[in-house]
Every structure is written in C-alpha cells, then in structure tokens.
Amino acid sequence: MKKRLIAKLEIKSGDVVKPIFFEGLKKIGNPATIANFYYKQGIDEIILIDIVASLYRREIDYETIKKVSKKIFIPLTVGGGIKKLDDISKLLAIGADKVSINTHALQNDPSLINRAARKFGSQCIISNLEIKKIENNWYCLSDNGRIFSNRKVIDWIKELSSRGVGEILLQSVDFDGSLNGFDYDLFQKIKEKINVRSPLIFASGAGNLKHFKKLIKIINPNSICVSRVLHENLLSIKQIKKTIK
C-alpha cells in the first residue's frame, strides 16, 4: 500500500513558522505559497496548525486557511484552538477536509472527540499529540508543547480511539525540528502496546534520508509527517517519496 507523506505547516499570525522542540520561532514564509509549492511537488496532504490559537485564546485564523485551501487539491487538515462543534463546521466550510484537536480534548473536555465524530464522521477528526518523555514514561502535552497533562501517551491513544477519533498524529516534543531523526523508541513502544484501527501518522525529527529508511525498517508506517526538513529545503518531496516507497 502506498505510504502517505504529509507536510505540517505551523502558523502564527499568518506566517508559516518553525519552532524547534516546539519552542522558538523561525519565520518560514507565506502559508498559501508554501502549501501550493508542496502540492505541486507531489505532497499527499497538508496539515495546518495554528500554534497560538489555544495559547493566546485567539480566534482561528480563517483568512489564512481560506487562502491555503483555495490553491491546493489535496486533503487539508486544520488544527489549533478547536473547542466546539461550531469551530469545526466553520473550518469545513472554508476548505478544511479534516480538523485536528488536542488541547481542548486533552485538558478540558474529551467528549468533544465523541461529539465531533458523531456529527462529522470519524474520518474528519484527527488528534495532534505533543508527546514528551519524562523520566521513564511518555506524556501528552497541550498548548503547543507548553502545558503538561498527566496522561500517558499509551492510555490517551487508547481513549482517543474509543471515543471515535479518525487518525492520530504522533509528534515528539523532544525531537520535533531537531533534524536528528525520529523518536524511534517512542514509536516502538506505541507499536508494541497499541492495537487500534485509527491510522497513526509518525512525525517529528526527520533530517536526512537515512532517518526515513530507519523509520521504514523499524516501524513500517503508512503515514509520515514532515516539516522542517522541507521548509529548509534539505530534502525534496520527490526524494523522500522515492525513499519511503
């Protein structure tokens, strides 16, 4: 089965930015331009995450999202600050195909996942996890890697799946933006302990082709998500797709 390559664009105030380990911010450029470029280069899907919506309690940036969705004809997932079903309706109405939920479900109201799946269908609802290793366990964070929760990643994945989530994006706060490779230990642990049907998307840390080869060898994922390695032009989409075939 063909593997999916997904590009993650982190948005702050209308720009694509790239935090490293979910901190600091390097400005990369215009979201619509970048998304369109990746689309033309053959990316399979785009995930747009507004990384300050939850933190600053801001309204979702509908203008930027509209501009992005107009230029691409591949699936677009939008996340950042989603708290209620109406937020989801609004996003679908402006071109999002799927939405991604983390903070509100993790910290305030997990039933948002159930309600959203029921209303819009599971295929429309994904969850973008922010995972950090603390002592010997991996925990889930929120608010773009800022707020700790005491939910262990294995438990939270199982709960999300039972609540009807469609897909789960596995981001590692410790590896994201590092260019040093994926969090293979985390992924192996997840693969070992988790047996859910929700597709898992493996993200964070890719820097060179060897990292992808290792990921394929150890985990054999169906879906891989990248950001910095593309934003900084270290690898082309074509090169990565050829490697992960």
Place this chain on the structure above:
Amino acid sequence: MSKIGIIYTGEISNIFSLNNAIKHLGFDTIVIKRPNQIKHVSKIIIPGVGTYPAGIKNLKKNNLFKLIRDYKKNYVLGICLGMQIMSIRGFEFKKTNGLKILRGEVKRIDKLSELPHVGFKKVFFNKKDNLLKGIKQNSEFYFTHSFELKNSLPKEILAEVKYTKKSIAAITKKNKFYGVQFHPEKSGQIGLKLLKNFLNLQ
C-alpha cells in the same frame, strides 16, 4: 454556460473545496438549497462529509430527497457520503433509508485493519466509461471513510479498491447516477481530470 448544482447537505459538507475545484476547471456553480434551483443546472453533484443519517435528514429538510431520487434530466455525481446515500439503506449510528438508486447497504468497514480507510489508494476499473477517459488503470485517489457500500450489484460497480480477497466499492454507476467513494476534489491532478470528465459529459 449553465451552472453545476452542488447540493447543500447541511453544515457538515465541505462545499468550499468542491466549489473551488469546479471553478478551477472553468465551470460556474450554484449551491442548491431549494428545489426550484434545480431547473437552472446542467449537472448535479452531491458532496460528502458527515454521516448517513445527517445527510439524508438534511436532504429531506430542504425537500431535495425525492427530487434527486427521481431526477432524470442530467448526470448526477455523488461524492463519498453523496455516493453512499444513493444506496438502499445505511447503518451509520442508526438504520436510515437511502435514495434507493443503487443496490446495496452502507455498513462500517470491518474487513480491513485500518479504520477509517484513509489515504491515496489504487482504483481498479472494471469497465470503460466516459467518466474515466484519459485516466490510467490503477490510478490513485484519496479516500477517507469508515463506511462502505456492501452487497451491491456487480454491474453497478464501475471500479474498486482491491485488497487480498476483498475489495471496497470505489465508483458506482446506475443510469445517469455516478458515485465515487473517494474525493476527486482532493486527489490532485488525477482527481481534477475525473471531475472534468464528469463536468463534460453529454
């Protein structure tokens, strides 16, 4: 040029992307919320995000259910949920009667290890059709769904996604009603080609 009618299936549907794709291909659209708008269109598209019961409910609310079911004038394309509601009935959350255009029922996918069935999948064409003009056999289209059309009539299945010993209905056809389980407006260039073929059907 006359317009393409996109059926409003409620706030659950993703009309923006579909509208965008159709306009990109050079056609004008009307979003259909009332029966009297149908006479202005040259083709109808039923989009699809959401659930079977919600989709049917919204059609009935806008008095569009019977209208679509009995529509003979022009070609109709159902996308994802839009294709599924053409079946006899669906079992998403509760048993709901469909448009009864296609034989078969819509049930949760139980034969695959992943759920939802999501990603770009190769579609195998069972026969030729003008909808598929210029599209290579086993081209990949974007799927994202948890329910599938089952117990269908083979001659109504134009194309499938094949797995070992099982398959998922991908394209259906009955008279002037086409259905695609995937999202052509999200399948890159090849999806746009299929959409263009539909829009150009005479």
